[in-house]
Amino acid sequence: MSVNNLVFFSQSQNTPYLSAQYNDLFRIDHFNSYTDWAVKKIIPGAFVIEGGDVNYITSTINAIRKDQEVFYTLCFVAGSVNSFDSYLVDGQLPSPLYLQEEINQVADLSESHKQVDNDITKAGRLIKYLWLRPKFILQPYHEWQCQRFYQYPLLDKLSNDATDSYKWLLTLANTKILEPLVLIDRQRECAFCRSSHLSFVDVCPNCRAIDIEMQSSLHCFTCGCVDIQEKFLQDGTLICPKCSTQLRHIGSDYDRPIENHGCQVCHQAFAEAEILVRCATCEKEMAPNDLISHKIYSWQLSDKGRTVAVRGAEVDMISSFDQLDFISRDLFVHDLDWLLTSSRRYPSIVFGLFGIYFANLPELAETMGHSRLLQMLESFAQRLRNMLRTPDLSARSSENLIWLLLPNTDEEGLRGFQVRIETSLESMQEESEYKLEARFMGISSAQVSSREDAELLLARFRSELI
Numbered sequence: 001m002s003v004n005n006l007v008f009f010s011q012s013q014n015t016p017y018l019s020a021q022y023n024d025l026f027r028i029d030h031f032n033s034y035t036d037w038a039v040k041k042i043i044p045g046a047f048v049i050e051g052g053d054v055n056y057i058t059s060t061i062n063a064i065r066k067d068q069e070v071f072y073t074l075c076f077v078a079g080s081v082n083s084f085d086s087y088l089v090d091g092q093l094p095s096p097l098y099l100q101e102e103i104n105q106v107a108d109l110s111e112s113h114k115q116v117d118n119d120i121t122k123a124g125r126l127i128k129y130l131w132l133r134p135k136f137i138l139q140p141y142h143e144w145q146c147q148r149f150y151q152y153p154l155l156d157k158l159s160n161d162a163t164d165s166y167k168w169l170l171t172l173a174n175t176k177i178l179e180p181l182v183l184i185d186r187q188r189e190c191a192f193c194r195s196s197h198l199s200f201v202d203v204c205p206n207c208r209a210i211d212i213e214m215q216s217s218l219h220c221f222t223c224g225c226v227d228i229q230e231k232f233l234q235d236g237t238l239i240c241p242k243c244s245t246q247l248r249h250i251g252s253d254y255d256r257p258i259e260n261h262g263c264q265v266c267h268q269a270f271a272e273a274e275i276l277v278r279c280a281t282c283e284k285e286m287a288p289n290d291l292i293s294h295k296i297y298s299w300q301l302s303d304k305g306r307t308v309a310v311r312g313a314e315v316d317m318i319s320s321f322d323q324l325d326f327i328s329r330d331l332f333v334h335d336l337d338w339l340l341t342s343s344r345r346y347p348s349i350v351f352g353l354f355g356i357y358f359a360n361l362p363e364l365a366e367t368m369g370h371s372r373l374l375q376m377l378e379s380f381a382q383r384l385r386n387m388l389r390t391p392d393l394s395a396r397s398s399e400n401l402i403w404l405l406l407p408n409t410d411e412e413g414l415r416g417f418q419v420r421i422e423t424s425l426e427s428m429q430e431e432s433e434y435k436l437e438a439r440f441m442g443i444s445s446a447q448v449s450s451r452e453d454a455e456l457l458l459a460r461f462r463s464e465l466i
């Protein structure tokens with residue numbers, strides 16, 4: 001990427017009409033189309049697309065965001081742009097000085113972005129795109145013709161495959177790469193196809209016909225007959241059609257039943273019609289209760305996402321330990337402090353603190369590949385899980401350091417624990433050419449100096465392990 005280069009796309013054969021100041025600050029290369037540009041593949045500080053022609057902008061910006069090399073590059077439009085495409089560009093072409101500032105900022109952030117092979121995965125591409133735009137908010141775009149009303153244009157473009165971007169978004173949210181920012185809308189969707197194009201229709205609760213009508217009915221107290229009002233009317237007086245009693249006083253002779261709807265097909269009278277939902281997309285019918293409620297948020301890159309951006313995928317690796325039910329570091333420190341205080345007062349309270357440090361995760365990730373390393377860590381976590389008892393607590397203080405708090409465990413217990421972990425790790429790696437380099441350290445409550453609190457203890461431990 002060259003920070004002093006601009007690539008200008010316009011359909012015109014003439015040199016672009018950018019003011020002199022742009023020419024003073026940048027070298028400007030002009031292309032008629034992405035295809036022309038792709039021959040030379042000059043990687044600029046920013047792309048500028050001439051505004052006006054909607055189709056031209058759409059095809060150019062789509063091609064850029066799907067390009068493996070420049071998907072993340074700043075891209076401005078000089079002139080009008082349609083609303084969908086505005087989610088894919090970085091706005092209107094700013095003044096030359098401001099443009100230079102923006103380009104420099106992206107270049108700086110790009111320095112700190114861990115390149116590894118992240119760009120190959122769509123999540124890696126998204127993280128990079130967001131990392132380079134610290135204030136970027138992934139906004140849903142509302143379009144009534146769209147099956148679910150909302151779309152995330154950037155996810156659609158960066159995914160490069162036909163997968164449902166909502167599914168991808170769910171994965172990004174579950175792995176905590178993205179975090180929700182603002183609740184934009186909540187809508188109900190079809191239980192079968194998740195379409196939000198639904199119609200609600202009142203039907204007869206008996207035969208489900210739609211031909212129902214409001215009707216004024218009367219209820220004769222003498223014989224209990226319920227029927228429509230017309231049948232009671234005879235020469236201007238109310239006579240029960242069944243028992244012929246003359247009905248004079250509402251409340252004592254007759255009243256109006258709450259069943260004031262009638263079905264024209266099965267003639268059932270009823271108080272409330274049933275509501276049936278019809279999906280306009282898949283044409284299936286369902287009850288309102290069966291609809292799926294869907295919350296639509298705007299999203300941003302999380303702390304974890306930023307960590308992945310600077311450090312590569314190590315954080316994902318260690319997430320395989322999530323099955324250990326980590327508690328937060330703060331809670332862990334709190335519990336450790338509490339146990340320290342208690343054990344000083346009551347010598348019968350003993351516990352052990354155990355640290356596990358993985359020294360070679362980045363190297364292994366490179367030599368054996370992420371997915372195999374992930375499998376290896378997962379099976380280790382599984383074995384560790386089986387060794388822990390319910391009251392044992394675990395916390396993670398950095399991506400490759402795990403703490404365990406083991407109540408009722410003295411020095412001897414800790415030694416035994418370490419031997420079991422080592423044996424288990426060995427047997428697990430017996431046939432593997434790659435070895436997980438794990439360092440262990442245990443200390444029992446009796447060995448802790450009375451001047452050390454939880455924070456100091458963890459800090460000392462950490463410096464000895466790493």
Ligand SMILES: [Zn+2]
Binds near residue numbers: 206263
């Ligand atoms: Zn009916």
Ligand SMILES: [Zn+2]
Binds near residue numbers: 220240242
């Ligand atoms: Zn009657």
Ligand SMILES: [Zn+2]
Binds near residue numbers: 191195282
């Ligand atoms: Zn449907």
